[in-house]
Amino acid sequence: MQRVNKSVFTNPYDIAHNIDSLSAFFCKHCPEYRFVSPVPATNGRSLIEYNGGYYRLFPFVPGSCTVDVVSTPAQAYEAAVQFGRFTKLLSTFEAKLLRKSIPDFHNLSLRYKHFLAALENGNAQRIRESSVLIDFLKNQSNIVSMYEQIIYDENFRIRVTHHDTKISNVLFDQEGNGLCVIDLDTVMAGYFISDVGDMMRTYLCPVSEEESDYSKIEVRDEFYYAIVSGYLAEMKDVMTPKEISSFFYAGLFMIYMQAIRFLTDHLLGDPYYGAKYDGHNFVRANNQVVLLQKLLQKKASLEDPMNVIMYT
Secondary structure, eight states, X not given: OEEOOTTTSSOHHHHHHHXXXXXXXXXXXXXXXXXXXXXXXXXXXXXXXXXXXXXXXXOOOTTOBOOXXXXXXXXXXXXXXXXXXXXXXXXXXXXXXXXXXSTTTTOHHHHHHHHHHHHHHSOHHHHHHTHHHHHHHHHTTHHHHHHHHHTTOTXXXXXXXXXXXXXXXEEEOTTXXXXXXXXXXXXEEEOXXXXXXXXXXXXSSSSOTTOOOGGGOOOOHHHHHHHHHHHHHHHTTTSXXXXXXXXXXXXXXXXXXXXXXXXXXXXXXXXXXXXXXXXXXXXXXXXXXXXXXXXXXXXXHHTOHHHHHHHO
């Protein structure tokens, strides 16, 4: 039983519409795929409203388990396969029919505008104390420019994408094989860089965005190649050459966006993410900036097509 967080998903029926639409598509076109949809209520609906809350009930998948932290390249590979398979099977679904459960969720241009506005209207002391981070992020605004090119480039196709590809959103069997993806509330029309980028942001580093000892932050090459090879195992026949050449950018895209979101929140007094201690979002922003720097340092080797081919 799950209650939808209405402060995040302001129109829960948009989520229900999306999941119901995908469920109908899978039942008709890919009945063999394990799509975990809500159990219908007695009125036939997948979402019910009760005492001001919105609820749905999901079936338990026997023999399944979830993983909270990626510990092996094999797990990263299996997860990438599952997210790639999900998007590939939905290649003939009209992605634009999906409703925007979180409008502008991965709109980097808008996030960057919010960041610049926070520099004008945020806490003056926090802005001064964050000057090094601010300068670095402004100097990497070419990542925003690349995103703005992508959204007008027909070589980057709008697809059904999950938008929240952390490892805990994959069901595994007891032998560690991926079964399917879950937590579909953020499924919307989007670009592959969102799903691949979020895997890179959350799988490449052995520590999470909460880590304040930045010396522990690193980019693990074998996990990068596991993501690329797993995703391409499903998606290579439906991706354009330009998309395939943009895997490295996908990682930059998501890490950079999360860094500016954390720093924006810090400068504005932590209204969105909240803070468990003073400077919490500043630490998170620093963490993501270090991860971005580590990834940029490996650009030449990780972006080399021959290395990707070797591992795929």
